Amino acid sequence: MTYIRCVAARVTGAYASGDAAAAAKVQWLVTLGDTRARRLAESQALQTTAQAVQRALQGLTATVGARVEQIAAMVVELGLCVAREIVGAALDRGAVDPTATVVHCLRDCVHGPGGADLVVHLHPDDLAPVLAALALHPELQQQVAQCRILPDAALARGAVRAETGAGRLRYDPREVFERVAAAVRGADGGGR
Numbered sequence: 506m507t508y509i510r511c512v513a514a515r516v517t518g519a520y521a522s523g524d525a526a527a528a529a530k531v532q533w534l535v536t537l538g539d540t541r542a543r544r545l546a547e548s549q550a551l552q553t554t555a556q557a558v559q560r561a562l563q564g565l566t567a568t569v570g571a572r573v574e575q576i577a578a579m580v581v582e583l584g585l586c587v588a589r590e591i592v593g594a595a596l597d598r599g600a601v602d603p604t605a606t607v608v609h610c611l612r613d614c615v616h617g618p619g620g621a622d623l624v625v626h627l628h629p630d631d632l633a634p635v636l637a638a639l640a641l642h643p644e645l646q647q648q649v650a651q652c653r654i655l656p657d658a659a660l661a662r663g664a665v666r667a668e669t670g671a672g673r674l675r676y677d678p679r680e681v682f683e684r685v686a687a688a689v690r691g692a693d694g695g696g697r
Contacts, residue, residue, distance in 0.1 A: 585686045592682050601663035603631050604638040606676045610667040611639075611648040614674070623652035626666040632656045 595601055607625055614623050627635055632654065639649050660666060664677040 581689060585689060589682060589686070592678065596661060596663045596678055599630060599634070599662055601678055602634065602638070603627060603663050603665045603676070604635050606665040607635055607639065607654070607667075608642065608645065610665065610674065611645050611652065614667060614669055622668075622670045623648075624668045625652060625654045626657035626660060626668075627654065628660045628662045628664060629656035629658055630662060 607627070610623070610625055636654065639645060639654075657666065661677060661679060664675070664679075666676075667674045
C-alpha cells in the first residue's frame with residue numbers, strides 16, 4: 506500500500522503542474538486502496554454484529570420461553586386463588602349442601618360389630634338443612650334412625666365426618682379443592 510502511495514505522490518506531483526483531471530484520477534487511485542480497506546473493515550464489523558445479534562436472538566428464545574412458563578405458572582396460581590375464594594365464599598354462606606355425602610355415608614358405611622354405631626358430624630349450620638333433606642328420602646329412614654347425626658362446630662361448612670367402629674371418613678370440600686389445586690399445579694408443570 507505504501508508503494509502505491511509513493512508512486513501516486515510522484516505521479517500527482519508530475520500532473521499537478523499540468524492536467525487537473527489527470528491529477529484527480531491519480532488521487533482517486535490512491536484512495537481506492539483506502540476505500541477498499543475501509544469497506545472490508547465495515548463488512549467484517551457488520552458480520553460480527555450480525556453474529557452477535559444471532560447469538561442474542563437464540564438466547565432470547567430460551568429467556569422468553571422461561572418467562573412465559575413463569576407467567577403461566579403465575580396465571581394458574583392466580584386462577585386457583587380466585588377459585589379458592591369463590592369456593593370458600595360459597596361454603597361460608599351454605600351454598601354447598603353436604604346432604605349427598607351424608608346419604609352416601611348412610612348407604613355405604615361399613616359398620617362395626619355393633620351395627621348401629623354410625624355417628625355423622627356436621628357443622629351446626631348444616632345440621633337442620635341436612636335433616637330436612639334426609640326426611641325427603643323415605644328409603645333412608647331406617648339408616649337415619651340407626652345413626653346419630655350431631656353438630657360439630659370444629660367442622661367447616663359443607664364438611665362431614667362419619668365414624669363407625671370400623672373407621673372414619675372425613676369429607677371437606679376445602680380439602681378436595683386443595684387436592685384438585687395440587688393436581689392442576691402438577692399438570693401445569695409448576696409443582697409448587
